[in-house]
Amino acid sequence: AAGVIQSPRHLIKEKRETATLKCYPIPRHDTVYWYQQGPGQDPQFLISFYEKMQSDKGSIPDRFSAQQFSDYHSELNMSSLELGDSALYFCASSRRDSGDNEQFFGPGTRLTVL
Amino acid sequence: AQSVSQHNHHVILSEAASLELGCNYSYGGTVNLFWYVQYPGQHLQLLLKYFSGDPLVKGIKGFEAEFIKSKFSFNLRKPSVQWSDTAEYFCAVNFMEYGNKLVFGAGTILRVKS
Numbered sequence: 119a120a121g122v123i124q125s126p127r128h129l130i131k132e133k134r135e136t137a138t139l140k141c142y143p144i145p146r147h148d149t150v151y152w153y154q155q156g157p158g159q160d161p162q163f164l165i166s167f168y169e170k171m172q173s174d175k176g177s178i179p180d181r182f183s184a185q186q187f188s189d190y191h192s193e194l195n196m197s198s199l200e201l202g203d204s205a206l207y208f209c210a211s212s213r214r215d216s217g218d219n220e221q222f223f224g225p226g227t228r229l230t231v232l
Numbered sequence: 233a234q235s236v237s238q239h240n241h242h243v244i245l246s247e248a249a250s251l252e253l254g255c256n257y258s259y260g261g262t263v264n265l266f267w268y269v270q271y272p273g274q275h276l277q278l279l280l281k282y283f284s285g286d287p288l289v290k291g292i293k294g295f296e297a298e299f300i301k302s303k304f305s306f307n308l309r310k311p312s313v314q315w316s317d318t319a320e321y322f323c324a325v326n327f328m329e330y331g332n333k334l335v336f337g338a339g340t341i342l343r344v345k346s
Contacts, residue, residue, distance in 0.1 A: 151333060160322060160336040161276070174331040208275065212332070218283035219264050219326045221334060223276040 120144055122224030124209050130230045131199050139194040139227045143211030149173065150192040151221060152184060155206040167192055168214060199231045234259050234327045238337035245313050246345050253308040253340050255323030264326040265306040266334065267297055271319045279321075282306065293317070315346040 123142040131137050143150050149168045153161035154177075163176035167186035178184075181199075186192045196203060206228050210221035239254035257263065264283045268276040280291025287299040297308045306323060323337040 149332065153334075160338050161334075163333040163335070166331075166333060168332075174333050176333060210334075214332075218281060219328075219332050220266070220278065220281055222278075223268075225275040 122209055122211050122222055124207075124224040124227050126227060127225060128228050128230075130232065132232055133199055133201060135199050135231075137196045137199060137229060139196070139207055139209075139229070141192045141194070141209030141211075141224060143190050143192070143209075144222055147211035147213050147222070148190065149212045149214055150186055150190070151210040151212070152178075152192070152194050153208040153210065155208060155226075156202075157205070161208060164194070196229075201231050204229060204231045234325070234330060234335050236323055236325050236335050236337040238321075238323055238340050240340050241338060242341050242343070244343045244345065247315055248312045249344075251308070251310040251313045251317075251342070253321055253323075253342075255306045255308065255337055257304050257306070257325045257327075257335075259325075259327050260304065262328045264328065265297075265299060266324040266326075267291065267295070267306075267308050268322045268324060269319045270322065270339075276322065279308070313342075313344050315344045318342060318344045 125140045151166040152164040155161040164178040166174045170186045184194045206226045208226045209224045212221045235258040237256045266281045267279040282289045282299045290296045321340045324334040
């Protein structure tokens with residue numbers, strides 16, 4: 119079965135650089151979520167999109183922005199990177215009409231900021 | 233604020249021992265409940281979920297969990313652990329009145345000694 123695809127899997131950036139993370143949801147899933155998992159921490163919700171509109175916003179810094187495109191893939195844009203942004207960034211997708219909001223997680227993008 | 237508490241951060245068991253990991257959440261409204269497992273270096277995988285019906289749910293790999301609404305709890309159990317169960321386990325809650333995002337507990341690192 120198709121799973122959530124994230125790219126790149128690993129990314130190394132310098133401080134103050136920008137990064138773009140991509141997420142391709144499972145086919146026919148209409149909702150995408152972004153989570154950030156710092157070293158030794160639990161995943162923290164950043165932002166979500168339903169049918170290309172932002173549906174919820176969590177602890178996402180103002181330096182980050184995201185959007186969902188017409189083909190339902192999503193991109194997380196991160197600017198003015200800081201050392202503390204080093205983390206594993208997960209994307210998850212779901213179908214709103216599934217009834218239980220089960221979210222399927224991608225493999226994550228490991229971002230290292232030097 | 234919505235929160236999820238996992239009682240133990242590290243658990244060490246011998247093979248064939250029984251496992252119970254505690255999870256409590258802070259809120260009395262309608263919730264969907266999940267347990268995810270994260271093997272070293274891998275992404276989150278769903279073990280089991282509860283959204284309605286029988287409060288005792290069975291998941292993959294012999295895991296089960298019981299939803300006790302009066303205690304706001306959703307504890308994970310397995311009668312006999314195996315070395316391959318070594319992983320980190322996250323309880324996650326969707327507080328439905330606050331959108332579709334998941335709020336994760338801090339995680340429990342399980343190490344099973346062979």
